[in-house]
Amino acid sequence: MKIIETSAGALTNFELLDLLRSRGAGKDASRAIATVSQSEFKVFDYLEGTVACNQTREIIDNFVAECQKFDLTKAEILNIVNIRPRNEPELFPLVEECEQRMEDKTEELVETITRILPPHPSQADEANEEAAEGEEETEPEQAEGEEEQ
Amino acid sequence: MFFLSQIEHTLMLPPHLLSLPLDEAIKEQLDSIFLDKVIDKLGLCVSVYDIRSISGGFILPGDGASTYTAKIRLVLFRPFVGEIITARLKESTVDGLRLSLGFFDDIYVPVPLLFSPNRSEPDPGHTNRVDWIWNYMDEDYHVHGEDEIRFKVHDVRYPPIPLEPKDVKPFAPMVVTGSLDMDGLGPTSWWG
Numbered sequence: 001m002k003i004i005e006t007s008a009g010a011l012t013n014f015e016l017l018d019l020l021r022s023r024g025a026g027k028d029a030s031r032a033i034a035t036v037s038q039s040e041f042k043v044f045d046y047l048e049g050t051v052a053c054n055q056t057r058e059i060i061d062n063f064v065a066e067c068q069k070f071d072l073t074k075a076e077i078l079n080i081v082n083i084r085p086r087n088e089p090e091l092f093p094l095v096e097e098c099e100q101r102m103e104d105k106t107e108e109l110v111e112t113i114t115r116i117l118p119p120h121p122s123q124a125d126e127a128n129e130e131a132a133e134g135e136e137e138t139e140p141e142q143a144e145g146e147e148e149q
Numbered sequence: 150m151f152f153l154s155q156i157e158h159t160l161m162l163p164p165h166l167l168s169l170p171l172d173e174a175i176k177e178q179l180d181s182i183f184l185d186k187v188i189d190k191l192g193l194c195v196s197v198y199d200i201r202s203i204s205g206g207f208i209l210p211g212d213g214a215s216t217y218t219a220k221i222r223l224v225l226f227r228p229f230v231g232e233i234i235t236a237r238l239k240e241s242t243v244d245g246l247r248l249s250l251g252f253f254d255d256i257y258v259p260v261p262l263l264f265s266p267n268r269s270e271p272d273p274g275h276t277n278r279v280d281w282i283w284n285y286m287d288e289d290y291h292v293h294g295e296d297e298i299r300f301k302v303h304d305v306r307y308p309p310i311p312l313e314p315k316d317v318k319p320f321a322p323m324v325v326t327g328s329l330d331m332d333g334l335g336p337t338s339w340w341g
Contacts, residue, residue, distance in 0.1 A: 045251055050235060086341070093299075
């Protein structure tokens with residue numbers, strides 16, 4: 001075996017998931033007849049558990065275009081697309097020297113990420129539940145504010 | 150995490166595959182050779198991406214099957230240093246944590262690379278198990294078994310194959326060392 005090229009390109013989790021899906025990998029009973037082997041299925045199961053399961057090519061192209069103004073390296077954009085940080089502490093380990101390079105643009109970057117990249121389906125349900133609870137909590141606070149005035 | 154690599158490999162096509170069209174037969178033979186195997190310096194082979202060219206087809210003297218040389222591209226799992234990966238906890242001992250990705254289990258976070266300050270408490274239910282707890286601003290955060298844990302890749306090693314079978318632990322051809330010593334790493338439930 002001879003190595004011709006060690007690195008002919010990096011793949012995001014989504015691209016590999018797309019490749020496995022095009023070969024016929026699925027979560028349902030079609031497993032037995034698909035031309036995908038057992039070890040490839042383990043990778044497929046792992047990827048379906050990450051945020052890559054909801055992404056599409058357009059979303060990622062859109063995100064990369066919007067990231068131009070943030071001066072991020074390719075590896076950092078790859079990490080962000082694979083992980084989808086939801087807030088600043090989660091973004092911190094992904095971008096090297098976050099504070100010096102980003103200064104006050106971290107909030108803008110987090111907002112861009114949460115706007116363009118879709119969350120994992122299980123996280124979206126939790127976010128909806130929290131939003132519903134949050135609305136119930138703010139109402140008594142407003143009532144107290146009015147009483148004080 | 151996943152990279153494409155182009156390699157050239159010479160393989161012999163066993164006769165039971167002769168009824169298939171050539172590229173399918175080569176693909177099946179390549180799958181059995183490369184899938185789920187670690188290639189030194191390249192990583193764990195996850196999938197055969199495509200076959201660029203097939204040449205040869207000669208029968209060498211003394212062989213019963215024809216030999217082909219194929220140029221192919223493989224999808225390899227090769228985390229780079231500094232990458233952030235989400236994994237599940239596999240076991241937690243006095244040496245640190247061991248994490249698993251489902252298809253790859255040899256991810257270790259040794260004690261010096263854990264979050265600090267920390268302390269460990271022996272788990273009453275199981276003997277070797279230890280629970281690691283992070284103490285931050287006077288609050289204790291536990292590492293639960295069901296959480297997804299985010300870690301940063303510290304190092305990737307390919308230890309050489311041992312000549313004699315050592316101890317009980319099966320040989321791991323690729324070992325990833327991770328660190329949890331940064332804001333935003335650790336169980337995702339800690340960081341909301």
